[in-house]
Amino acid sequence: MPSVTLTVNGKSHTVDIEARTLLVELLREKLSLTGTHVGCDTSQCGACVVHVDGVSVKSCAMLALQAEGTDVLTIEGLAAADGTLHPMQEAFREHHALQCGFCTPGMVMSAIDMVMAHPEGMTEEDIRHNLEGNLCRCTGYHNIVKAIAAAWPVMHGKELVAAE
Amino acid sequence: MYDFKYEKPTDVAAAVASLGADMEAKALAGGQTFIPVLKQRLNKPTVVVDLSKLGLTGITVTPTSVTIGAMTTHGTVAESEEVKKAIPALAHLAGLIGDNAVRHRGTIGGSLANNDPSACYPAALLALGGTVTTDRRTITAGDFFQGMFTTALEQGELITSVSFPVPEKAAYAKFRNPASRYAMVGVFVAKLAGGVRVAITGASQGGVYRHTQFEQALSKNFAPDAIKDITTPSDGLNSDIHASAEYRAHLIGVMTKRAVLAC
Amino acid sequence: MNAIFEGIGASVRRKEDLRFISGRGNFVDDINRPGQTHAIIKRSDRPHAKLISIDTAVAKAAPGVIAVFIAADMEKDALGGIPCGWQIHNKDGSPMAEPPHPILASGKVRHVGDPIAVVIAETRQQAKDAAELLDIVFEDLPPVATVRDAVRPGAALVHDGVTGNTCFDWHIGDKDLVDAAFARATKVVKLDLTNNRLVPNAMEPRAAIGEFDPMSDDYTLYTTSQNPHVIRLLMGAFVLHLPEHKLRVVAPDVGGGFGSKIYHYAEEAIVTWSAGKLKRPVKWTCDRTEAFMSDAHGRDHDSTAEMALDAAGNFLALRVRTLCNMGAYLSTFAPAVPTYLYATLLAGVYKTPAVYAEVHAVFTNTVPVDAYRGAGRPEATFLLERLMDVIAHDTGHDRVALRRQNFIPADAFPYQTPVALNYDSGDYQTTLTKALEYAKWDEFPARRAAAAAKGKLRGIGISTYVEACGIAPSKLVGQLGARAGLYEVANVRVHPTGSVTVFTGTHSHGQGHETTFAQLVSDQLGIPISQIDIVHGDTNKIPFGMGTYGSRSLAVGGSAMVKAMDKIITKGKKIAAHLMEASVEDIEFKDGKFSVAGTDKAKTLAEIALTAYVPHNYPIEELEPGLDETAFYDPKNFTYPGGCHVCEVEIDADTGVTTVVGFTAVDDVGRVINPMIVEGQVQGGVAQGIGQALFENAVYDDQAQLVSASFMDYTMPRADSIPNILVGTETTLCTHNPLGVKGCGEVGAIGSPPAVINAVVDALRDFGVRHIDMPASPQKIWSIIQAGRPQMAAE
């Protein structure tokens, strides 16, 4: 049986797996990191989004073996060791950007990725466009968009000047 | 997903050898199409050859061409300052494929090799008259596409890079399938020294194709109005729950005008 | 002291959020039990076929396979079928057709997705591998794909013996009165319309784990359910024949339901029964594609509506005929949806004196149809509010004035409708006025002109609605055919040091009960919400309950809590009177303190609780120790939220694409406990309503194959297809529950679809269009524009 060595949330793991194991299955079933969810089987919903080497990836569309040697960050790894939440987590709570919470891990991971990728600022339209790969059935997106806009200045340490 | 043997060779020759040794061996690039297909058990490879360590990434721009390594992701192309300068339409197109996460993994080589009838890149390659370079030869766009999900690639033949001539002007206009967000109709218009080329994706049962009537009209007069009296026949166009062939035919005209306007 | 206001009316941030934003939620698929096995359900790919044979031998011999079960194995154990919880009677008084609904298909398969066998293996992949090795021989039968197909003479029968595929043919209202009104009407306006079939698509796919303890004979089912006690009742009593004390049902964190997780599904029975057979836990998790073919769908009506009017535009009578789809089998509450949750709402917000509705429910070879967010009320609202605009169109009345003229006036409550319901309160003029004001209705012509200058067609539409929720008075629903009571239960446990745990029979799967209910308790008992925990979702912890649907949790479940807390306070007063040597009549309870009226003598709730649990100085002769009270609350009536939604759209005439550019909802949901949560509920509901109106459609082809069976084909609303949603509330209190609350979970999905379509039709007003069925897809709009253009040119 093949094995994969990778870093997840700062911890190194070596795991024996079937070649067909998806990254999301490795995380959920082998490493018990069940914060990353599976919401579809066509790679359309984004519930499974994690960061691989610093960028957002759908962990349902990646083999675990493809993650050999990578640095994976999941929702469980976002908060600081002392429990201080990431600004995006805080913003989601403050702006009621979650209801059932099922889409939330993927949303938060995608949201962090998009904010990091847009140091120049983001309009509401940009945020909505960048959420294209994440489905939420509960919130109607309104508050998710608000939360991301609110986290932007905190993450970049400056005001978000967005055309309203 | 059926289980398989996984290999990650470090040079093209080894990858080609692996793929050639077994009829059921398959190449894996970004996996954004292949892995969903495997999950649906629509494909049962014996060996999966991961192309990620073959060194096939990178973008080279000259005054007359843009050459992109097969394993270069859509995200890299979309954000490349060089591509944005040389062929902005190509960067724009790459930025319209899927979503951020898909663009971080999906590759140009995978997209072209797959030749999904609703994929975006095939329209750019065909309209710009680009070429596909493989481990063994160079194939022109016209020869490369052979109907939906079919290309000139032989069993085990690997795309290594893709080259696009730099046009005078070009633009891509995409009408997204409302559900999947692939191209329901995508039109790439390129104004080249030799005339205008128009490639249509998403619409035809035969996959990407050139709209010669539009090309002739636009070569004479490069303006949206030049095609206003040309009706695109709906024969051979796809019909599904989102769009009839007639509606697609109509959208081809609308999207072409928009692409010309955006040039 | 409790410095921050956390009581009723405060937008308290949610207590449940920390675990969800940290990836520490506890959804069913996150749970793994020791020794667990994995089940895969083999489903039919045929819409309608005889099952000739099933050969399981090869599958059973495959690596890792532990067992393969088919219907015959269950028949040996004399298991029951999946029960239906509501019985409707036909016009002639006879009961509806209620054909058997086996757990695994027996003899015949009746829809694509019908479960045929379960394969259980050590791993999920092994079970999947083996499921492909089942050898099933079918004999195809002609399929029935739509309601129209089902009633066609000579149509194939989904169930042998169910003539004409009719489940029931039911009616409500006074037919003679309605006929007489039509006879004297000066104008009759008629509209044919469909209500498109939807797939609920909660983001968490269903999942279930069955477990059996051979030492005690105890079964446990972990399931993605909105109502664990209902599942225990239905599955225990009717399917597996297990007594309640031997069956525990746990519904932990559930990732959205919208109705689809109310019902008792075959997979719950399969994993529970299999766990008993194998003496090992059995886990099943649904794939999304599988969910499309096995979660109950919603809506799917085909209706004709006719309004009789006098010369002044007053409504005289409404006549409705609806053909509705039950799918292949009766899901748990399916018969109630197009009858008592739909036809009883056909008076709407209007004082139409006579209403008569006929509802013909049929079986088809499709996935069962049941309640989906709003359940019946969106169908009624769409019919009425489309009809309003069509009446305005046909008669030349202004659509706002027409509605205002026919509204039930604010001083007419309580108002008895001609279709059974008695509305307790509402003020439709005010919600309409507010909504028009927020949406800047009067300035619309300028916006339309500006859009036209950009080459866009701009339209605006309204919908004024009332719904009935807070489900429901048990006696009444019993008379109407429910096979259960619809009260709710709360157990309020004050601990010795004064903190509180509340056990509720409702279930939260996104609604934020852990916060809202804590606010309620904080308000009444005067303790901070950090001292309050709300527990739900486990039949071993909670006395009983009917769960969460029909926007009932606060109105019914919250009222039960109020009643239980009243008991706590009553008992506390007796203890306080004893401690402070005062008469009970003189004890007042306020802000968490029991005090003697007119003195400064007081005891905190914590002091009273401690006394109750350490009863040294205690009236032990008259009073039991402890401070723990349970209350059952049976509502006296439905609650009647209402309001007005305004939608503004822009259409790209070249492509037919509609963009929602503005949405305003002003809803009367009764008293608001947490405005932030109410806004979120409305926004989510509106997004689903916009989804129904513009994007979503479950399409079966004529061979009854589900063509839109994945997110690749079924259009879900995404962030870039939904606008910001402006939410306002206007309150008239519910008159019959202690909190004055009505419910906010469904109003968004009920009020919005016709507002969207009315806006689309308004945008296309120059194209000779009177009605558009949902979804108003780009292709549909393009066709209308194509057809309308020549006519415009000719004009």
Ligand SMILES: Cc1cc2nc3c(=O)[nH]c(=O)nc-3n(C[C@H](O)[C@H](O)[C@H](O)COP(=O)(O)OP(=O)(O)OC[C@H]3O[C@@H](n4cnc5c(N)ncnc54)[C@H](O)[C@@H]3O)c2cc1C
């Ligand atoms: C949610 C989602 C949305 C998407 N939206 C769009 C869209 O809007 N437009 C669009 O165009 N695409 C879209 N895609 C598809 C995406 O662009 C894929 O990345 C692409 O089609 C395949 O590229 P890949 O690198 O992922 O290839 P893979 O999936 O790894 O491979 C695809 C096929 O190509 C073969 N192959 C791969 N690389 C090579 C090579 N170098 N030489 C020979 N054969 C090779 C593989 O064997 C396989 O058969 C979407 C995908 C997803 C999941």
Ligand code: FES
């Ligand atoms: S589970 Fe990965 S995109 Fe849906």
Ligand code: FES
């Ligand atoms: S919060 Fe439930 S799916 Fe997004």
